[in-house]
Amino acid sequence: MAVKQISKDIYLINTLHWERRLFDELIPLPEGTTYNAYLIKGKEKVALIDSTDTLKVEEFFNDLKYLEVERIDYIISNHAEQDHSGAIPAVLDKYRDAKVVTNEKCAELLITHLQIPRERIMIINENDTLNIGGKTLRFIMTPWVHWPETQTTLLEEEKIAFTCDFFGAHLATTDFITEGSPEVYNSAKRYYAEIMAPFRNIIPKNIEKIVNFNPKMICPSHGPIYSNPQLIIDAYKEWSSDRVKNLALLVYVSMHHSTEKAVRILEQKLVDYGVQAKVMSLTSADIGEMAMNLVDAATLILATPTVLGSAHPNALSAALLANLLRPKTKFLAVVNSYGWGGKTLEDLKNIMTNFKGELLEPVTFKGLPDKEAEEKLNNLAKIIAGKHRELNLI
Ligand SMILES: Cc1cc2nc3c(=O)[nH]c(=O)nc-3n(C[C@H](O)[C@H](O)[C@H](O)COP(=O)(O)O)c2cc1C
Ligand SMILES: [Fe+2]
Numbered sequence: 001m002a003v004k005q006i007s008k009d010i011y012l013i014n015t016l017h018w019e020r021r022l023f024d025e026l027i028p029l030p031e032g033t034t035y036n037a038y039l040i041k042g043k044e045k046v047a048l049i050d051s052t053d054t055l056k057v058e059e060f061f062n063d064l065k066y067l068e069v070e071r072i073d074y075i076i077s078n079h080a081e082q083d084h085s086g087a088i089p090a091v092l093d094k095y096r097d098a099k100v101v102t103n104e105k106c107a108e109l110l111i112t113h114l115q116i117p118r119e120r121i122m123i124i125n126e127n128d129t130l131n132i133g134g135k136t137l138r139f140i141m142t143p144w145v146h147w148p149e150t151q152t153t154l155l156e157e158e159k160i161a162f163t164c165d166f167f168g169a170h171l172a173t174t175d176f177i178t179e180g181s182p183e184v185y186n187s188a189k190r191y192y193a194e195i196m197a198p199f200r201n202i203i204p205k206n207i208e209k210i211v212n213f214n215p216k217m218i219c220p221s222h223g224p225i226y227s228n229p230q231l232i233i234d235a236y237k238e239w240s241s242d243r244v245k246n247l248a249l250l251v252y253v254s255m256h257h258s259t260e261k262a263v264r265i266l267e268q269k270l271v272d273y274g275v276q277a278k279v280m281s282l283t284s285a286d287i288g289e290m291a292m293n294l295v296d297a298a299t300l301i302l303a304t305p306t307v308l309g310s311a312h313p314n315a316l317s318a319a320l321l322a323n324l325l326r327p328k329t330k331f332l333a334v335v336n337s338y339g340w341g342g343k344t345l346e347d348l349k350n351i352m353t354n355f356k357g358e359l360l361e362p363v364t365f366k367g368l369p370d371k372e373a374e375e376k377l378n379n380l381a382k383i384i385a386g387k388h389r390e391l392n393l394i
């Protein structure tokens with residue numbers, strides 16, 4: 001448990017989840033995470049922004065007790081996902097006069113997902129304000145960062161934006177307020193890559209809404225608060241842009257090292273032609289690392305053996321995830337070692353339906369890469385370098 005005053009009459013209630021290692025049963029959390037709620041005491045009313053994960057309700061109540069919170073009038077729900085709304089039913093039970101304040105879409109999700117009674121919900125619309133006595137809360141809709149109902153709450157007098165998942169980072173730390181550090185940047189990028197990247201097209205519009213408010217502080221619901229919002233705003237502008245880097249991401253799996261041998265050859269050839277290469281084994285790297293590199297990589301290469309008539313299941317799974325993340329990657333290639341035959345290329349192509357870039361000629365070979373395969377790998381590296389050069393990346 002951790003509470004911290006961040007401004008006059010404004011408190012961060014930070015549920016530190018140091019030991020959590022997986023989110024949504026999918027996303028690796030190498031540094032744990034936090035669920036941040038904010039308590040704002042107005043002269044007349046008390047507002048709570050978001051709450052905590054369903055797993056941490058008891059801890060959350062310890063924090064409220066520690067802060068000696070006797071009344072809560074409004075629970076502002078910026079996002080219905082259970083990592084922020086998990087304690088709302090219990091808060092409503094304890095604080096009998098409290099009302100949930102949110103938009104209609106979020107209300108529907110809170111009703112279906114947490115069985116919150118509709119009569120305890122007050123609906124707000126874009127740009128509505130709520131005055132709690134010397135403090136004015138304004139609501140703006142920021143859809144798809146992370147779900148369709150996600151909103152941001154602005155505190156007008158203090159110029160604070162409470163953005164929920166938007167600008168968040170899965171990082172458990174007691175360094176609650178940051179000016180920006182490489183560690184936070186990295187965690188925020190990982191968070192963007194895993195959670196926000198699929199909604200890249202809509203993100204600039206949401207960034208603009210926050211920029212127009214000119215916040216002095218951005219308070220997300222995961223990870224540290226930004227006392228210098230420009231840093232994370234600029235980072236989001238860069239990540240969500242169409243810009244790619246001179247980077248070929250080589251993701252591979254290999255049972256008996258034949259595919260791996262081809263990966264090593266390709267790695268050297270890419271270096272020879274001036275392409276930055278990053279090689280990632282699907283057995284040892286976590287999928288978050290792949291997601292992070294897909295934020296920048298101009299080229300993705302999937303290297304896999306054929307197994308039971310298709311790509312290795314780990315490669316199929318990586319392709320599925322890469323496809324769901326809708327990366328801005330411009331070029332895609334497959335490297336495949338096989339024994340007798342199968343539908344590896346076809347199956348991978350059928351998975352990558354969201355890929356809008358150029359599919360490069362695949363490199364396939366039987367067993368270990370022979371001279372001919374080496375030549376094909378050399379050619380692939382040359383083509384990739386040429387494409388990167390055309391985009392002025394080299
Ligand atoms: C469990 C298993 C299943 C396989 N299934 C197929 C298959 O369906 N079709 C095929 O062409 N080769 C199949 N192979 C052969 C491999 O694709 C081939 O040995 C390849 O060179 C292995 O690459 P690696 O050394 O990178 O694992 C299979 C191999 C194993 C171990
Ligand atoms: Fe979320």
Ligand SMILES: [Fe+2]
Nearest residue numbers: 081083165222
């Ligand atoms: Fe979240």
